[in-house]
Amino acid sequence: MEAVFLISRGEISGHHGGGKVRHDLLESARRAGYHIVLMPGMGWRYFLHLAQLRIPRRSTVILPYPGVPAIRQGGLLKGIASLSEVGLLAAKKLSGRWRVYLYVYDLPIEQREAAGDFSTHLLARFAESLLLGMSEVIGVMGEEMEDLMRRRYDWLTGRFVRYEFLPYYAPQIAKGTGPGYPRKVAFAGNLSQRRIGALAQLLPRKPGVKYCFYGPDGDWLAEVRDDFVWHGEFDASELSAVLNETADFGLLLYGASHMAQLRYLHMATTSKLFAYVYAGLPILTYSYRRLARIVTSQGLGFVFxxxxxxADIVLNVDEQMYKEIAGRVALFAQGLASRNMLAEFVQAGSALIRRTVS
Incomplete structure (x- = not known):
């Protein structure tokens, strides 16, 4: 097999959101024995390093999108920068005869629209279409993401691989006890009032139920309701133990305010799911299509x-039911931890190319 290279931006220090995803992709590549190319710098420095990039001819090159390339949105200059980066990569691919495996872990255009900004520049969309067109293999999270991309670019045929789950590296801890009283429902993530203010209003108030929050900017929560508890911000390496000790269930719910946001949530697999699973917590998820399918098919918890x-769901879970679900959660986490998701994607992509060539 040809040499495999993962290109990533070099300033990967975060452990939440996209930073956590990029960190774990690098770890997957390291464990698989792939070559890792870190591209340092921002702005013109990044483009200079990209122009000087040297990778052996006929290599397989993984681009973790939207980290590399970054499709910038919001104006003409950002659109031009996006096109320039994709153009540089296309020229490198052509001269080096690379096989490009595009690993799509988020869709920045949909992400921006989900946040309520519909001003995405046409150049950003054009840059994304060129990127997809130059990729031999396009890795997507599941059928919802694939369907969306096929509808937008109906000329895409036969090059999708569904990798299903993102790599996730954190301590794995099984839940050893039944649910406590009051029942403690966890929500982990960015806790700024702008991000989750609408969500906080959706949570039902009932005796015997508390809501526990983990992440940055949550100091306002305790002032809103007496059943809200903010535990603080934790690194991914610490979060599993904290969740395991202080919560009974993990919550997947967002305050969607318009259809674009809801469409985005139906296709996404948030890293919160893996944080809860690795902490041993049964899952409570709203009926987002992809998340609901995972939770239902694996018996990981409840869909509402x-x-x-x-509140009624968690209060009606007795100790025996809780331990049965927690046992399935632990087995699911063990299965995830034993796999290298990035290596599986590359193997599936190579098999797809062989079938196409033959």
């Missing part, structure tokens, strides 16, 4: 259509 039902 109305957030008002949350």
């Amino acid at each position: 259509d109305d957030p008002a039902a949350l």
Whole structure:
């Protein structure tokens, strides 16, 4: 097999959100024995390093999108920068005869629209279409993401690989006890009032249920309701133990305010899912299509259509039911931890190319 290279931006220090994803992709590449190319710098320095990039001919090159390339949105200059980066990569691919495996872990255009900004420049969309067109293999999280991309670019045929789960590296801890009282429902992530203010209003208030929050900017929560507890911000290496000790369930719910945001949530697999699973917590998820399918098929917890039902769901879980679900969660986490998701994607991509050539 040809040499495999993962290109990534070099300033990877975060452990939350996209930074955590990029960190774990690097770890997957290291464990698989792939070559890692870190591209330092921002702005013109990044483009200078990209122009000087040297990778052996006929190599397989993994681009973790939207980290590399970064499709910049919001104006003409950002659109031009996006096109320039994709153009440089296309020229490198052509001269080096690379095989490009595009690993799509988020869709920046949909992400921006989900945040309520519909001003995405046409050049950003054009840059994304060129990127997809130059890729021999396009890795997507599941059928929802693939369907969305096929609808947008109907000329894409036969090059998708569904990798299903993102790499995730953190301590794995099984839940050893039944649920406590009051039942403690965890929500981990960015806790700024702008991000989750609407969500906080959706959570039902009922005796015997508390909501525990983990992440940055949560100091406002305790002032809103007496059943809200902010535990603080934790690194991914610490979060599993803290969740395991202080919560009974992990919550996947967002305050979607418009259809674009809801469409985005139906196709996403948030890293919160893995944080809860690795902490041994049964899952409570709103009926987002992809997340609901995972939770239901694996028996990891409960799916609800109305957030008002949350309190009744957790209060009706007895100790035996809880331990059975927690046991399935632990087995699921063990299975995830034993796999190298990035290596599986590359193997599936190589098999796809062989079938196409033959």
